[in-house]
Amino acid sequence: MAKNTKIPKIPRTPKLAKTPTGISGLDEITFGGLPTGRPTLVCGTAGCGKTLFSLEFIIRGAMDYNEPGVFMAFEEKAHELATNVASLGFDLRTLEEQKLIKLDYVHIDKSEIAETGEYNLDGLFIRLGYAIDSIGAKRVVLDTIENLFSGLSNQGILRAEIRRLFQWLKEKGVTAVITGERDGPSLTRQGLEEYVSDCVILLDHRVIDQISTRRLRVVKYRGSLHGTNEYPFLIDEDGISVLPVTSLNLDKPVSTQRISSGIRSLDTMLTEGGFYKGSSVLVSGTAGTGKTSVAASFVNAACERKEKCLFFAFEESPQQIIRNMKSIGMDLQKHLDKGMLQFYASRPTLYGLEMHLVAIHKAIRKFKPKIVVLDPITNLITVGSVSEVKSMLVRLIDFFQSEQITVMFTALSLNTIVNEQTDEGVSSLVDAWILIRDIESNGERNKGLYIMKSRGMPHSNQVREFVISENGLDLVDVYLGPEGVLTGSARMQQMLQEETGAVLHTHALSRKDREIIRKRTMLEAKIESLRSEFESAEEELNKVYVEEDIKKAVMEENRKKMTELRKGNARDILPTKKNRK
Amino acid sequence: MEKQYQLRLYIAGKTSRSITALNNLKKYCEEHLKGQYSIEVIDLLINPQLAEGDQILAIPTLVKKVPEPVRKIIGDLSNQEKVLVGLDIKQL
Numbered sequence: 114m115a116k117n118t119k120i121p122k123i124p125r126t127p128k129l130a131k132t133p134t135g136i137s138g139l140d141e142i143t144f145g146g147l148p149t150g151r152p153t154l155v156c157g158t159a160g161c162g163k164t165l166f167s168l169e170f171i172i173r174g175a176m177d178y179n180e181p182g183v184f185m186a187f188e189e190k191a192h193e194l195a196t197n198v199a200s201l202g203f204d205l206r207t208l209e210e211q212k213l214i215k216l217d218y219v220h221i222d223k224s225e226i227a228e229t230g231e232y233n234l235d236g237l238f239i240r241l242g243y244a245i246d247s248i249g250a251k252r253v254v255l256d257t258i259e260n261l262f263s264g265l266s267n268q269g270i271l272r273a274e275i276r277r278l279f280q281w282l283k284e285k286g287v288t289a290v291i292t293g294e295r296d297g298p299s300l301t302r303q304g305l306e307e308y309v310s311d312c313v314i315l316l317d318h319r320v321i322d323q324i325s326t327r328r329l330r331v332v333k334y335r336g337s338l339h340g341t342n343e344y345p346f347l348i349d350e351d352g353i354s355v356l357p358v359t360s361l362n363l364d365k366p367v368s369t370q371r372i373s374s375g376i377r378s379l380d381t382m383l384t385e386g387g388f389y390k391g392s393s394v395l396v397s398g399t400a401g402t403g404k405t406s407v408a409a410s411f412v413n414a415a416c417e418r419k420e421k422c423l424f425f426a427f428e429e430s431p432q433q434i435i436r437n438m439k440s441i442g443m444d445l446q447k448h449l450d451k452g453m454l455q456f457y458a459s460r461p462t463l464y465g466l467e468m469h470l471v472a473i474h475k476a477i478r479k480f481k482p483k484i485v486v487l488d489p490i491t492n493l494i495t496v497g498s499v500s501e502v503k504s505m506l507v508r509l510i511d512f513f514q515s516e517q518i519t520v521m522f523t524a525l526s527l528n529t530i531v532n533e534q535t536d537e538g539v540s541s542l543v544d545a546w547i548l549i550r551d552i553e554s555n556g557e558r559n560k561g562l563y564i565m566k567s568r569g570m571p572h573s574n575q576v577r578e579f580v581i582s583e584n585g586l587d588l589v590d591v592y593l594g595p596e597g598v599l600t601g602s603a604r605m606q607q608m609l610q611e612e613t614g615a616v617l618h619t620h621a622l623s624r625k626d627r628e629i630i631r632k633r634t635m636l637e638a639k640i641e642s643l644r645s646e647f648e649s650a651e652e653e654l655n656k657v658y659v660e661e662d663i664k665k666a667v668m669e670e671n672r673k674k675m676t677e678l679r680k681g682n683a684r685d686i687l688p689t690k691k692n693r694k
Numbered sequence: 695m696e697k698q699y700q701l702r703l704y705i706a707g708k709t710s711r712s713i714t715a716l717n718n719l720k721k722y723c724e725e726h727l728k729g730q731y732s733i734e735v736i737d738l739l740i741n742p743q744l745a746e747g748d749q750i751l752a753i754p755t756l757v758k759k760v761p762e763p764v765r766k767i768i769g770d771l772s773n774q775e776k777v778l779v780g781l782d783i784k785q786l
Contacts, residue, residue, distance in 0.1 A: 226767070231770050233752065234752055236738060
């Protein structure tokens with residue numbers, strides 16, 4: 114019955130324990146490091162960095178993880194090793210004195226050894242065991258154990274003993290790195306990979322088109338996930354850095370914050386003032402269209418906002434860029450002095466594409482800029498094919514996004530037909546694409562700038578004329594006339610023409626104005642004369658009235674006088690009046 | 695003047711192979727170097743730190759320190775011919 118059948122619980126086996134190598138990048142690829150307590154084979158051709166790899170494993174273990182290590186060298190003497198890594202800033206002698214590292218040089222000289230009869234390698238076991246126990250080592254390196262084969266002739270014994278050695282190392286519980294020289298199709302000359310089957314790392318040093326690239330690949334990692342790609346790595350003053358080339362997810366944080374492009378008119382074309390923070394911008398154009406100037410003004414604006422910028426120059430030297438930008442009114446030197454700006458100039462042919470990628474990574478991690486400019490990415494083509502450059506840029510953009518760095522690439526279009534040139538195929542990856550193109554007409558060459566795309570924001574669809582002057586960069590509206598787009602002197606001519614028209618127009622206007630004033634004056638004069646006419650008529654009329662009044666008054670006076678005179682005595686008049694009252 | 699031979703035999707515990715080697719060595723010395731040799735047996739299980747000095751890998755190893763040149767013979771020394779040549783007792 115289904116009810117009674119019980120599924121037996123599968124006991125959960127512990128996950129494979131891992132020992133971090135401390136080599137930057139490798140622990141990401143292997144998701145934690147090398148298998149703890151097991152041997153790992155590191156193989157590669159001569160000069161690919163096996164010894165350095167294993168030595169760094171030991172040193173990092175001792176310094177960063179407090180795991181003492183034994184380095185058993187079959188090739189180089191202890192003091193040679195110490196000298197070799199001193200250039201990388203590791204002090205082997207001090208570590209040895211602190212009992213964190215033990216170097217043991219195993220010397221085999223075939224000329225002084227004779228073999229007779231049966232033997233085993235107990236001597237080596239005892240030496241190694243003694244070295245491990247004396248410092249309590251957790252890590253062991255055997256570099257390169259295959260050298261035993263050149264010193265001893267009985268291969269049968271050697272193979273059996275090496276197999277026993279690896280078994281013994283496992284029992285000891287130490288994490289071991291065994292190096293092996295690659296020879297032809299097999300991973301190691303003596304087939305060590307047969308014995309070491311837990312983890313195999315292959316180092317490679319390839320020269321393609323005279324440019325060398327170091328690569329690392331985890332061939333096998335039993336019981337663990339691991340990155341399977343070939344990862345480029347770099348050996349420099351900080352040791353090995355491996356670059357995990359692709360991150361698989363697309364879950365980067367995004368920002369809605371805008372940052373200015375440094376050209377005000379371009380910011381207005383982009384609406385709301387510039388590019389998104391953390392986005393990628395491509396500026397492409399044919400030769401001499403001012404791509405570097407656009408990039409420099411972007412950097413200049415950022416530095417003025419107190420944001421750190423890193424300028425990767427693959428074409429011009431920093432001094433050249435500073436001088437050239439000075440001529441268009443940008444002083445990059447002061448930002449450089451303040452430490453806001455840093456140049457990283459290198460010839461593309463200096464090393465391979467992957468190396469550039471690693472170098473860019475390192476420079477960015479060191480300087481921690483907010484803005485990065487790569488000028489121009491097209492020069493990288495000289496060291497790789499288009500598809501290689503593209504894959505590199507994909508990873509680079511990915512990295513910038515995860516670090517929230519706004520990046521501006523410049524790209525040289527070799528083809529004047531815009532749509533055919535896809536700019537190393539990155540145009541689909543970038544968030545904004547600004548294109549500067551030549552507009553050739555009327556015997557002159559002018560520059561037109563437009564925004565091909567700008568993700569997530571409304572933007573102008575207009576072609577603007579891109580003008581570089583000693584005051585900096587500016588965009589001017591181009592004139593769209595019946596003959597098409599007007600730029601340069603044609604635009605100036607058009608502007609002049611319109612200006613003349615405007616002057617004429619104003620002139621006409623003012624003439625009309627004067628006419629009106631004149632008319633008004635005339636009318637006003639007329640009104641004035643009519644008024645005076647009226648006044649005189651009025652006066653005439655008034656005169657009659659006044660005369661009438663005067664006449665009346667005089668007549669009255671006269672009548673009174675007459676009356677008085679009739680009464681005869683003027684003196685009696687007043688008393689008479691009084692009597693009447 | 696007779697040469698004085700200083701021989702060291704490195705072993706790891708009293709294994710049969712070690713004993714065979716020691717016995718073989720003693721036999722050859724008695725035959726060819728009577729009175730002019732000394733044998734020092736070093737057991738690496740007891741003194742593991744001594745392995746590094748003489749660059750010992752294989753067990754058993756016979757080291758001839760004196761007279762010069764230094765020679766090492768590894769194995770159970772079963773081939774008398776080879777041992778004698780190795781110790782420069784017998785020329786080829």
